Amino acid sequence: xxxxxxxxxxxxxxEIIEAARGKTVHVARRGAGPVPLAQPRGELADxxxxxxxxxxxxxxxxxxxxxARLKRVVQEQRxxxxxxxxxxxxRRKLLLVxxxxxxxTMTAAALAGELHLPIFTVRYESLIGKMMGETAGRLRLIxxxxxxxxxxxFFDEFDAIGSQRAGPNDVGEIRRVLNSFxxxxxxxxxxxxxxxxxxxxxxxxxxxxxxxxxxxxxGLPDKKIAHGILENRLATFDTSxxxxxxxxxxxxxxxAAELARAADETAKVAVLCNLEGxxxxxxxxxxxxxxxxx
Numbered sequence: 001x002x003x004x005x006x007x008x009x010x011x012x013x014x015e016i017i018e019a020a021r022g023k024t025v026h027v028a029r030r031g032a033g034p035v036p037l038a039q040p041r042g043e044l045a046d047x048x049x050x051x052x053x054x055x056x057x058x059x060x061x062x063x064x065x066x067x068a069r070l071k072r073v074v075q076e077q078r079x080x081x082x083x084x085x086x087x088x089x090x091r092r093k094l095l096l097v098x099x100x101x102x103x104x105t106m107t108a109a110a111l112a113g114e115l116h117l118p119i120f121t122v123r124y125e126s127l128i129g130k131m132m133g134e135t136a137g138r139l140r141l142i143x144x145x146x147x148x149x150x151x152x153x154f155f156d157e158f159d160a161i162g163s164q165r166a167g168p169n170d171v172g173e174i175r176r177v178l179n180s181f182x183x184x185x186x187x188x189x190x191x192x193x194x195x196x197x198x199x200x201x202x203x204x205x206x207x208x209x210x211x212x213x214x215x216x217x218x219g220l221p222d223k224k225i226a227h228g229i230l231e232n233r234l235a236t237f238d239t240s241x242x243x244x245x246x247x248x249x250x251x252x253x254x255x256a257a258e259l260a261r262a263a264d265e266t267a268k269v270a271v272l273c274n275l276e277g278x279x280x281x282x283x284x285x286x287x288x289x290x291x292x293x294x
Contacts, residue, residue, distance in 0.1 A: 010144070044141055046126040050151075053109040053119050060103060060110055061221070061228035061256070069216055070107065073193075074114045080191065091213040093185060095158070096197040098218025101255025104197040105156060107216075111193060112152040119152045120145070124160050128177075135161075136180040143184040146192045158196035159203040178205060185211045220255055223248045229256055233263035237270060238277030246280060250287045258294070262286040 001010040040048045057070055076083060076090035083090050096104040112119035122142060129135045139161075146153050155161075161177050185194065196212070198204060209215050221229060226248055231239065251259060265286035270278045 014148075040120070040145065043138070044145055047123055047138055047142055048120040048145065048153075049123055050118055050120050053113040055106060055109040055113045057110045057114055060106060061225055061232055062103070063222075063225060066216065066218070069214070070111070073111065073214070077115055077193065089213075092192065093188075093194045093212045093214075094196070095209060095212040095215045096195065096218065097201045097215060098199070099220060099255055100199050101257030102218035102220060103256045104218055105154075106256070108152055108154040108156075108195045108197070111195065115152070115193075117151045117193070118149075119154060120149075121154045121156065124157070128160075133176070135177045139177060139180050139184065143188060146188060146194065147190040150191045152193045152195060155194070155196040158198045159200045162196070162198070162204045162208050182207055182211055220253065221259065223252070225256075226251050226254070226259055229259045230263050233260050234267060234278060237267055241277055241279070242283060243280040247283045247287070250284050253294075254287065254290060258290045262290045265289070 001013060039045070039050055057067065057074070060067075062070070073091050073094065077092065080090040080092075096107060098104055109119055111117075127135060127138050127142075129138065142153070161181060163178070188194070227244060230247070230251075251262070254262065262283070263286075266278045266283045269275070269282040269286075
């Protein structure tokens with residue numbers, strides 16, 4: 001019934017089935033532990049990948065403005081009941097924009113970790129169907145889950161379904177999917193966080209940004225942020241002999257994820273060679289290797 005667009009009837013049927021099974025509805029309480037993770041079942045199991053996250057915002061090295069905006073989201077979510085008492089809505093629909101490896105995926109995981117919520121990642125390989133209307137029907141299932149199970153729902157590579165409807169490569173089915181998404185997200189009034197991320201904001205339809213509470217732009221880390229990421233990643237290693245000016249100059253142009261990988265590769269060399277600390281030359285080699293993959 002949900003796939004056919006009969007949302008009210010589908011909800012009534014679900015409530016009857018749950019009552020018959022003796023299920024209880026879990027309600028998130030302020031100060032309570034993690035929201036119980038209800039693993040997606042049936043067709044939904046192919047559409048969503050569910051897990052808990054142990055990442056926190058403190059695990060990320062961010063510029064002050066970005067850190068403040070994300071902390072504001074967390075604060076509003078933690079006090080959403082208080083805001084609701086005054087007729088105000090907390091930020092819960094976020095669009096993350098930035099180059100690959102800039103921390104968008106990690107941000108979604110960190111928000112889930114901070115709020116003790118499960119994170120549900122949308123699987124596009126199962127979402128996009130071949131038959132007309134099939135994808136929109138599956139998208140409805142996801143939004144039904146968003147309304148029912150509180151969590152962080154992550155749409156990575158969002159341009160796959162949010163591309164411009166009048167673009168040169170416009171496909172009728174994708175246009176219908178985008179229209180459905182815009183309708184679903186506008187009607188959604190639940191408590192879940194909806195986080196979409198894209199590396200290509202220029203491909204997004206102009207109507208997209210108006211449906212989100214906040215558009216957060218990520219950039220490549222500057223030298224100060226890069227230094228923090230590398231030091232944080234190598235916290236258990238001796239870095240006193242590293243020529244940081246050379247390393248940071250070589251690292252210009254790498255995203256946060258690539259910097260972390262370069263640090264890991266440098267640490268591996270130190271471990272395998274039984275070194276007391278990491279070496280500058282190994283760092284430079286690792287950075288050059290990461291750049292060759294870009």
